[in-house]
Amino acid sequence: MRSLILIVGSFLLSITSLSQDFSSLKNCKVLRSAEFSKESLWGHINGGADLYLEYGFNILHFTELRVDSFTIRVEDYEMSDSESAFGIYSISHFKCSPLSDIPVENCQSRYQLQLLSGNHYISIVNSSGTVHEQQIALSIAKLLLENIGVAHFTLPGLFNHNLFKDHLRNLKLYKGILALQNAATSLVDYFQNYQNYLVYSLSIPLSQSYLNISLVNFVNNPSPGDFPVAYGFDTSPDESFMQYRVKISPSVFVLVEYDEPATLEEESFIKNILVHLETLEIQ
Amino acid sequence: MKRRDFVKISAVCGLGLSVSPAISQPTLASDDTKPKTNIEEALKYPRTQNSLPGKYPGKVVRVNNPKAIVDEKISEDVVYQMVAAGMLSLTGEKNIKNAYHKFFSDTDRIGLKVNPVAGPSLSTSLEITKAIIRQLEESGISRKNILIWDRREFEMHECGFISDNFPGITVIGTEQKDPSGSFYDKDGKLYGENMIDKDWFYWADTEEKYDAETIPYMVNEGRYSYFSKILTQMVDKVINIPILKNAGASVTLCLKNLAYGAVSNTGRLHKQLWAETCAEVPAFPPLRDKVVLNIVDGIKGCFDGGPGANPNFFCNFNTVLIGTDPVAVDRIGYDIVIKKRIDEKIQQTDNPRGRRFMELASKLSLGISDIEKINLKTISV
Numbered sequence: 211m212r213s214l215i216l217i218v219g220s221f222l223l224s225i226t227s228l229s230q231d232f233s234s235l236k237n238c239k240v241l242r243s244a245e246f247s248k249e250s251l252w253g254h255i256n257g258g259a260d261l262y263l264e265y266g267f268n269i270l271h272f273t274e275l276r277v278d279s280f281t282i283r284v285e286d287y288e289m290s291d292s293e294s295a296f297g298i299y300s301i302s303h304f305k306c307s308p309l310s311d312i313p314v315e316n317c318q319s320r321y322q323l324q325l326l327s328g329n330h331y332i333s334i335v336n337s338s339g340t341v342h343e344q345q346i347a348l349s350i351a352k353l354l355l356e357n358i359g360v361a362h363f364t365l366p367g368l369f370n371h372n373l374f375k376d377h378l379r380n381l382k383l384y385k386g387i388l389a390l391q392n393a394a395t396s397l398v399d400y401f402q403n404y405q406n407y408l409v410y411s412l413s414i415p416l417s418q419s420y421l422n423i424s425l426v427n428f429v430n431n432p433s434p435g436d437f438p439v440a441y442g443f444d445t446s447p448d449e450s451f452m453q454y455r456v457k458i459s460p461s462v463f464v465l466v467e468y469d470e471p472a473t474l475e476e477e478s479f480i481k482n483i484l485v486h487l488e489t490l491e492i493q
Numbered sequence: 494m495k496r497r498d499f500v501k502i503s504a505v506c507g508l509g510l511s512v513s514p515a516i517s518q519p520t521l522a523s524d525d526t527k528p529k530t531n532i533e534e535a536l537k538y539p540r541t542q543n544s545l546p547g548k549y550p551g552k553v554v555r556v557n558n559p560k561a562i563v564d565e566k567i568s569e570d571v572v573y574q575m576v577a578a579g580m581l582s583l584t585g586e587k588n589i590k591n592a593y594h595k596f597f598s599d600t601d602r603i604g605l606k607v608n609p610v611a612g613p614s615l616s617t618s619l620e621i622t623k624a625i626i627r628q629l630e631e632s633g634i635s636r637k638n639i640l641i642w643d644r645r646e647f648e649m650h651e652c653g654f655i656s657d658n659f660p661g662i663t664v665i666g667t668e669q670k671d672p673s674g675s676f677y678d679k680d681g682k683l684y685g686e687n688m689i690d691k692d693w694f695y696w697a698d699t700e701e702k703y704d705a706e707t708i709p710y711m712v713n714e715g716r717y718s719y720f721s722k723i724l725t726q727m728v729d730k731v732i733n734i735p736i737l738k739n740a741g742a743s744v745t746l747c748l749k750n751l752a753y754g755a756v757s758n759t760g761r762l763h764k765q766l767w768a769e770t771c772a773e774v775p776a777f778p779p780l781r782d783k784v785v786l787n788i789v790d791g792i793k794g795c796f797d798g799g800p801g802a803n804p805n806f807f808c809n810f811n812t813v814l815i816g817t818d819p820v821a822v823d824r825i826g827y828d829i830v831i832k833k834r835i836d837e838k839i840q841q842t843d844n845p846r847g848r849r850f851m852e853l854a855s856k857l858s859l860g861i862s863d864i865e866k867i868n869l870k871t872i873s874v
Contacts, residue, residue: 253709257763257800304839321807322805395841
């Protein structure tokens with residue numbers, strides 16, 4: 211029987227909320243600080259709150275600092291679990307590079323440093339993008355990690371293959387229709403009538419199009435209604451034209467969609483992915 | 494016509510208009526699963542010569558200038574030229590004074606509706622606001638007749654909309670704090686409660702309970718969203734100045750800035766009625782009959798992360814969109830943002846759902862959403 215390594219959320223680490231202490235930072239003054247619960251997040255970020263709430267959110271520790279002459283905004287979103295934090299992180303980083311001296315998943319652009327540790331998604335935003343501000347952000351990040359601890363997120367085993375290693379920074383996790391509407395519009399129709407799902411989605415650019423691979427897990431829902439029948443997962447594997455659908459278990463599905471490969475190399479790449487799916491075993 | 498007058502007439506005619514939701518439920522929504530709203534009531538108000546889509550239905554002027562941002566600072570002079578060029582192109586006039594007098598008299602009280610909700614890094618810019626004010630003044634309109642407004646006064650202050658930057662101009666929000674930071678007056682009443690006009694409301698059959706921290710931002714709970722007195726009592730005309738931002742795979746531009754910026758108790762409206770609210774609230778006379786110009790600040794904007802501010806997704810669009818028709822302007826802005834999202838691989842294709850609010854607004858006769866029917870003029874300065 212074909213199956214899949216599912217380490218989704220294999221650790222349920224929920225790091226304890228700690229009030230933030232920036233007193234050890236040089237030339238640092240706290241200008242503002244506040245905490246926002248799931249009930250009050252709306253007051254802070256307005257409609258943007260709905261996305262965090264959909265992923266599963268506990269509390270936001272917000273601090274605005276003046277360090278040297280720079281204003282830095284620190285937002286530590288304590289999500290309900292590590293998957294939720296990974297989900298928000300996955301759709302929030304873009305065209306940024308990891309810093310090797312931060313021991314957790316992170317991404318730095320000129321104006322922002324984002325971190326993921328356990329159930330924390332952290333955003334550190336500076337005002338003018340100078341190198342000095344980026345260094346301050348790095349110091350803040352290290353300080354925060356001292357407080358909340360280092361915890362790594364484990365991806366589903368499906369993606370633990372060399373085929374994907376160059377693309378994993380593009381892996382997204384969606385937990386509801388809002389997130390799908392924001393970032394994965396082609397998947398919205400699949401999930402319009404369902405709830406309690408995780409969708410890991412990896413979009414791999416081909417020369418003229420994309421290959422999209424989605425892992426769907428109906429969490430705590432061993433029998434997700436008519437989903438398998440409605441979307442062709444009931445006879446697995448179903449390899450239709452430019453699509454591959456497979457039911458891994460009654461509540462876990464994989465969908466691969468792609469366009470006509472433009473080169474032999476791409477054709478081979480796609481075949482290897484499909485073979486990888488065929489050979490997955492329970493571990 | 495004032496709302497009170499209309500209610501009297503309606504009562505005499507047996508239309509049964511009142512504040513009771515039980516007798517003011519709408520039927521427009523085609524989707525029966527959506528909560529009902531009182532949009533039918535809005536549609537009964539006779540249109541005026543100022544009603545949306547205004548003097549130039551379906552016409553949008555896009556003004557580009559790649560030098561609008563120099564050394565990461567927005568150039569007020571360049572933005573001034575962009576807005577001026579757009580106004581002349583829109584109206585066909587030869588000078589700024591005549592262009593603005595197409596819409597305003599010297600005695601009109603003019604409200605500039607800005608959008609500071611994402612904070613200083615992604616707000617309607619001070620530069621475009623100042624440019625518009627300069628042009629209003631050059632057209633003979635006194636500063637004392639100009640007001641800058643939005644929902645949250647403190648967010649405006651945070652973004653630089655303060656008297657130091659705008660001397661002689663009133664800066665005011667519906668939701669207010671006192672100097673001590675309290676939302677409540679000495680009698681324990683929200684300052685925001687004094688700022689809502691209970692004669693004008695958007696009713697929708699959905700509600701949400703707000704906790705003590707959230708209620709100051711919503712002003713009231715229940716099924717009513719009341720229009721701000723700023724709009725109903727303090728201004729005669731409105732220039733709508735949103736910023737070019739995405740909202741998921743859609744946009745938050747003219748209609749959203751008006752709809753969610755003009756009424757209270759909006760938290761309940763996001764999940765089920767986002768598109769409907771964007772389309773329907775501007776169909777009520779306080780907005781429909783007062784918003785005469787839409788000037789989208791597209792100098793700097795974002796293509797993802799919106800409506801909040803995520804610096805990874807900021808970009809310099811270096812553009813300004815101008816029109817009287819908020820639906821047509823939104824449609825052009827939508828294409829700009831969605832193209833950028835596709836170019837940047839944020840999404841792979843356009844999704845028609847993102848355009849739904851414009852199609853609803855078009856059905857309400859607020860403007861033109863069909864891209865084939867929009868007259869877009871693009872100019873460079």
